[in-house]
Amino acid sequence: MSTYDVAVIGSGPGGYVAAIRCAQLGMKTAIIEKYNTLGGTCLNVGCIPSKALLDSSHHYEDALKHFEEHGIEIPGEIKLNFKKMIERKSAVVDQTTKGIDFLMNKNKIDVYTGLGSFKDATHIEIAGDKKQTIEAKNIIIATGSKPSTLPFITIDKERIITSTEALSLTEVPKHMIVIGGGVIGLELGQVYRRLGAEVSVVEYMDRIIPTMDSAQSKELMKVMKKQGVKFYLSHKVSAVERKKNEVTVTATDKKNNEVSFTGDYCLVSVGRRPYTDGLKAENAGVKVNERGQIEVNDHLQTNIPNIYAIGDVIRGAMLAHKAEEEGVLVAEILAGQKPHIDYNLIPGVVYTWPEVASVGKTEEQLKEAGVEYKSGQFPMRALGRSRASGDTDGFVKILSDAKTDEVLGVHMVGARVADLITEAVTAMEFRASAEDIARMSHAHPTYAEAVKEAALAATENRPLHI
Ligand code: FAD
Ligand code: NAD
Numbered sequence: 001m002s003t004y005d006v007a008v009i010g011s012g013p014g015g016y017v018a019a020i021r022c023a024q025l026g027m028k029t030a031i032i033e034k035y036n037t038l039g040g041t042c043l044n045v046g047c048i049p050s051k052a053l054l055d056s057s058h059h060y061e062d063a064l065k066h067f068e069e070h071g072i073e074i075p076g077e078i079k080l081n082f083k084k085m086i087e088r089k090s091a092v093v094d095q096t097t098k099g100i101d102f103l104m105n106k107n108k109i110d111v112y113t114g115l116g117s118f119k120d121a122t123h124i125e126i127a128g129d130k131k132q133t134i135e136a137k138n139i140i141i142a143t144g145s146k147p148s149t150l151p152f153i154t155i156d157k158e159r160i161i162t163s164t165e166a167l168s169l170t171e172v173p174k175h176m177i178v179i180g181g182g183v184i185g186l187e188l189g190q191v192y193r194r195l196g197a198e199v200s201v202v203e204y205m206d207r208i209i210p211t212m213d214s215a216q217s218k219e220l221m222k223v224m225k226k227q228g229v230k231f232y233l234s235h236k237v238s239a240v241e242r243k244k245n246e247v248t249v250t251a252t253d254k255k256n257n258e259v260s261f262t263g264d265y266c267l268v269s270v271g272r273r274p275y276t277d278g279l280k281a282e283n284a285g286v287k288v289n290e291r292g293q294i295e296v297n298d299h300l301q302t303n304i305p306n307i308y309a310i311g312d313v314i315r316g317a318m319l320a321h322k323a324e325e326e327g328v329l330v331a332e333i334l335a336g337q338k339p340h341i342d343y344n345l346i347p348g349v350v351y352t353w354p355e356v357a358s359v360g361k362t363e364e365q366l367k368e369a370g371v372e373y374k375s376g377q378f379p380m381r382a383l384g385r386s387r388a389s390g391d392t393d394g395f396v397k398i399l400s401d402a403k404t405d406e407v408l409g410v411h412m413v414g415a416r417v418a419d420l421i422t423e424a425v426t427a428m429e430f431r432a433s434a435e436d437i438a439r440m441s442h443a444h445p446t447y448a449e450a451v452k453e454a455a456l457a458a459t460e461n462r463p464l465h466i
Helices: 013-024 040-045 047-066 082-106 183-194 214-226 320-334 363-368 384-389 417-429 434-438 449-460
Strands: 003-009 029-033 110-113 115-120 123-127 131-141 145-147 175-179 198-202 230-232 236-243 246-252 258-263 265-268 272-274 307-309 348-350 355-360 373-379 395-401 407-414
Touching: 003 013, 003 320, 013 029, 013 040, 013 082, 013 320, 029 131, 040 047, 040 082, 047 082, 047 183, 131 320, 175 183, 175 246, 175 258, 183 198, 183 214, 183 265, 183 348, 198 258, 214 230, 214 355, 214 363, 214 395, 214 407, 236 265, 246 265, 307 320, 348 417, 355 417, 363 373, 363 395, 363 407, 373 449, 395 417, 395 434, 395 449, 407 417, 407 449, 417 434, 417 449, 434 449
Parallel strands: 003 029, 003 131, 029 110, 131 307, 175 198, 175 265, 198 230
Antiparallel strands: 115 123, 123 131, 145 272, 236 246, 246 258, 348 355, 355 407, 373 395, 395 407
């Protein structure tokens, strides 16, 4: 039987990064993945394929609607080759997952393919082509998550689908009804709207992306409405039925009226659930809570001292970069180091266009906590860079402490804010004040100038360009 210092179950961004860091720190490491390709949800059916389709559909929309204003004329009709778009997405996924094979090889990590289940706290049985058992001093559970649904919905994977199927459709829907106006619903809803589908988003709460700052919800909804997406907020879905190729979604609105929507596809995007099916955590005595999450302490250690858990399968935001940080943290703890994660500084991004990005506290959270704060906001339309590119939607908003001026939250909507948010993370990591940001030189012309201007607005209410 092979023995290891560490065995990682699951090869998503949490698991594979944990394995690399363990190997870098000199531990003999194995990784177990039930699918044939490494990379987990993120690389196979999550972050990467969704961004590939967002980028492709963005190019298509630009060609259809915006090339002309830039003086680019395309003779003849611009045609969509959807099959090719999906094939390209698959090729991007393929390249990316192969990259993880390379990294495992480079770091001398043994890869086992097959479902891993605990025999006990130090032995894992792997049900692959052949059954084998490995022994490990320490085990990291990184089994991730799966789409969740509502109790009365049957996901048939053809017409009533999750994000996984929505990334590999064979046709553009005529009318896609999206249940849930969160990250997945908006990203994939926007993809199909750009490709010509009618898209209706049915959301339970009174705003989309309800966990982000409400100013972002408002701005994104305004822009997506202009793009033709229809929104039905404060709607409680009560039934989803399929008849042949038609799907009917029934919901009750705020006034308790029953409304129904008929389309050819229904995307169910109401969140994800931690995944531990087949893991047999009970054989090792590992506690799983009532929400299906593996319970961990601040060191991401389960109730069994040599077993740790990271990523979507534990509490907290279900984000790839959060899982990665946790993977590194556990590896470094195992190596006797004292790492730390500031969960308040894990940014959240929605990759629609305009993009939406946030870090720290929202205005709603500061109000609820009774924190006195100042707010500075700067519109993207006032930037030369935005006018040059034609991306004038959005804003940057900086919230800082009323007394100390320390930056408490930064919320953005606009072109490339997914990249821009890192400036805010860096500033907050070093506990910068809004004035610190305001006094830094920002290259001109850039979208980043909106961060400086919002900081000037938060510090002394003296933005320069509005
Ligand atoms: P996962 O990536 O879910 O990996 C877990 C792996 O464990 C899987 O490969 C699974 O097969 C394997 N596994 C499970 N049980 C076993 C077992 N018993 N034995 C062996 N293997 C097992 N996050 C972002 O930060 N940015 C984005 O842009 C983004 N876009 C997304 C788009 C979509 C459509 C979706 C669905 C998700 C997106 N996410 C995004 C979320 C991101 O994918 C997850 O947060 C991330 O993948 C979690 O990583 P993980 O390592 O915890 O688990
Ligand atoms: P989500 O939590 O982002 O959004 C779910 C939405 O569904 C919420 O707005 C919620 O109010 C709504 N909802 C819940 N029950 C409902 C009901 N009965 N009827 C109508 N609406 C209902 O979840 P998601 O969009 O499914 O994404 C799952 C996870 O994947 C998220 O936690 C997210 O972190 C991750 N993800 C991240 C990215 C990214 O980082 N860009 C992209 C995709 C997914």
